[in-house]
Amino acid sequence: MIEIVGHIKRLAVGFGTMTSFGPETYGESFADVYDQWYGQITDAEATADFLANRHRSGPVLEVGVGTGRLAQPLIQRGMVVVGLDASASMLAQCPRSVHAVRADMAALPFAASSFGSALCAFNTLFNLPSAQSQQDFLNQIAHCLAPGAPLVIETITGHGLGSSNDSSLGVSRVEVDRLVLSATTVDADAQTITGQHVDITSCGIKMRPWFLRWTTPTQLDELVDQTRLQLVERYATWAQDPFEASGELAISVYERLKD
Ligand SMILES: C[S@@+](CC[C@H](N)C(=O)[O-])C[C@H]1O[C@@H](n2cnc3c(N)ncnc32)[C@H](O)[C@@H]1O
Incomplete structure (x- = not known):
């Protein structure tokens, strides 16, 4: 020992x-322990309700879909889910009903206006290692979303860190x-x-x-300002508790600007 x-x-x-x-x-x-360790880490049903209430028509893109923890309740709500992930071991555990795409979120392989919403939950954005790579991702996902479609991002705020x-x-x-x-x-x-x-x-x-x-919510908004997205809502929880600057979690809703 x-x-x-x-x-x-x-x-x-x-x-x-x-x-x-x-x-x-x-x-x-x-991947081998993800569902056992993190299966209940956030409220997947509330996440799915939140997104389903804002979704436009067409498929939803979940960036960093992992084992499908959040994709499954989206599918149960009748949504078609395209799940992107860089990890083959994670995707191997995704249900077949998820349209799995193995790719780096820094290089999204989708055509313009492909999705009616996008979800990037549980700090997945912060797996990108620099402000520049996060900026590049935001530019690309704006391109992939249909005009008016929401991008929902769940992140820690960095408060206290x-x-x-x-x-x-x-x-x-x-x-x-x-x-x-x-x-x-x-x-x-x-x-x-x-x-x-x-x-x-x-x-x-x-x-x-x-x-x-991590990127603070203010910094994230500054990155988004360089794209075809705009902030429309922000909360502290998936149950839509009001966001406060001193809080530890931000659920941000950005909308793709109309052409
Ligand atoms: C924290 S997990 C979240 C999984 C799932 N969304 C959930 O909430 O349970 C982050 C996921 O993003 C994936 N990921 C991390 N960096 C990535 C990248 N650069 N491109 C694509 N996927 C990535 C990981 O493989 C992992 O499955």
Whole structure:
């Protein structure tokens, strides 16, 4: 055990040097445990109601569809869902009723005005590692949406993260045959969080890395201002509680401007 703790301490210290995080890294690292660990992480039914109430005609694009956690309740509401993800292991778990597309969200492979709405939930936008890549994504998704169609983005606001450079190591899960330790470092200047779940079982140790580059709601609006989208609504929850600047979550609705 002492050996393991020493190993983890070295990992925590070395996080700033992780360089090989690609579009598929998160999905390939978490696909086998995603539904078990995160199946209930947010309210999927409320998310689907929120989107269905704003959807125009045509298919909906879910960016970063993962295992289909949010796509399934959308389909149950009669929507046709195109689910884009960079991870083959995530898409392998999606129900067949999702029209799966394996691609990097930084290079959307869709024609103009293809979708009646788009959803980018649970911080998936922040898997793009820079403000520029997020800007590029917003430009492209504006192109893919039909005029008047909404883009719904769920993100942390960065509130409470933005003023310090912290590293932490905690215990995520303790089970009879499993211990999961969670290490994170925050770089306040770069607005990044680099994390690692260290999953220890009798089979060995599996590393599950994750990375977020957060953008505050104000910064996100500034990026959107460069596109054919405009902010029309913002809430603190999927139940439409009012958004407050000091809150930790933002659900932003942008609408594709009419031509
Ligand atoms: C946090 S999960 C969210 C999954 C699902 N939307 C949900 O809420 O359960 C983020 C998903 O985005 C995918 N992803 C991350 N970066 C991506 C990229 N650059 N292009 C396409 N998909 C990406 C991951 O593989 C993962 O499935």
